[in-house]
Amino acid sequence: MTTERGDQLAGVRAIGDAALLIDVRPAARHALADAIRRVDGVTDVVPGESTVLVRLRPGRDLAAVEATLRADVDIGDGNDDVLAELVEIRVRYDGVDLDDVARATKLSRNEVVAEHLRGEYVVAFMGFVPGFAYLDGLPASLQVPRLATPRVRVDAGSVAIAGSRCCIYPNATPGGWRVVGHTRETLFDPSRTPPARLACGMRVRFVEA
């Protein structure tokens, strides 16, 4: 399969005077982000739901940077699945919301766990706090809304679901997702390289601990 160079950069918009927001099909986000990270003057590259944000040092000529990206960035077929590392996360299914999720989905507790284990997850994007990954791939059978009122404190390592996504809280923070279990994995440690256990594009599988 051949891909024309630059055809992934169809929609490029300025966001403020020191960043560009590039529309991209979800499967090519991470390949595009990796290619752009190598471009001079780029400080940070942040994948979003269907975009990649390119943050620049202020004072850069955005039109010139856009031209450079169009000329130099070649992501080939841009198929993230091929590149993705698979991470296994061990979970104890003892979450405080497990019964509520079972009621809302009309499943038994065991079925909720089985469905959650069945999911093939991919890190869609990061955010909220360091090391916090938004995981796509939650089975449709488990889709429940967020809590109406977020909790003031959710424990570090909480594995939680909301809408079509799953997440793991790296630290104790406020949170509105429904907690189904816990992991002992350290999701973020600034003294490690890289500091985050998960990164955009990685595949995640949960294993019962």
Added chain:
Amino acid sequence: MIVVERPGLRTTVQDLGRFGYAHLGVPRSGAADSFSMRLANALVGNPFNHAVLETTLAGPALRFRADAVVAVTGAPAPIAVDGEPRGFGRSFAVAAGQLLEIGRAAAGLRSYAAVAGGVDVPPVLGSRSFDTLSNLGPPPLARDMALPIGAAGLATPGLSASDAIVASVLPARPVRIVRGPALECFSDEAWHALRTGAFSVSPRSDRVGVSLRGPSIEWRRDQKSMTIGMVPGAIQVPPDGNPVVLLADHAVTGGYPVVAVVISADLPLIAQARPGTSLRFAEVTTGEAAAAWADAEALYSRI
């Protein structure tokens, strides 16, 4: 070495922030008003990215254990060394054993104290900034905390910046914005209200974001907003219609639509807007935003 005798309302160590980790969810952090931070460093002969102290409304009392040269910029506040007043926006000497006190800001919100040699706490992920969102970096100042100072270069007491430069960061003029990437999420009336209305800074504002009260910025109906990477200065609008201007410690991604973005040259004005401050916005083009940044750079490079 400096020993904290009184930490002030909220005083943190800040440099220009963490670069290169946003894709892992790590905020940029860094001085909320980077212009005043750079000016303070320049006045004491430091490289522009040396770590400084950022105060919030009321500053600290600091006991110096070694001779030092200091400058305070940003929000103008009374400064004293062993009770003797010192000039704002001007470098001065502090001798070993003396007490430096930075008082309550008369205007603005954040003062910046640079010490020749810089605050030499260990960096975390390449930065000495304290990130209030994720508690990364050196903890906020607390009583009896000791802060190491790095080796100073050539620092001269009595160096001063013009009053105009020192005051240029205060929100005394309209804040310039460019159109945001999600303008289609908002009605024409909402966009008009943003550019013509007067907004008041809510007390629920911090280094993560400055929350505004004023005319409601209504979404068009049935908008589905996508989560995108965010930038400092992005004006996000939650469903309640009250805009939030993102500051240094903002989360790297966000799902609320961005109606406009404050230009880089005017971010200090947002950082210096204390609760109750009245803010207005003025739309400029990206070309005008670039020119404003070039003007600011030219001003600061002459110091």
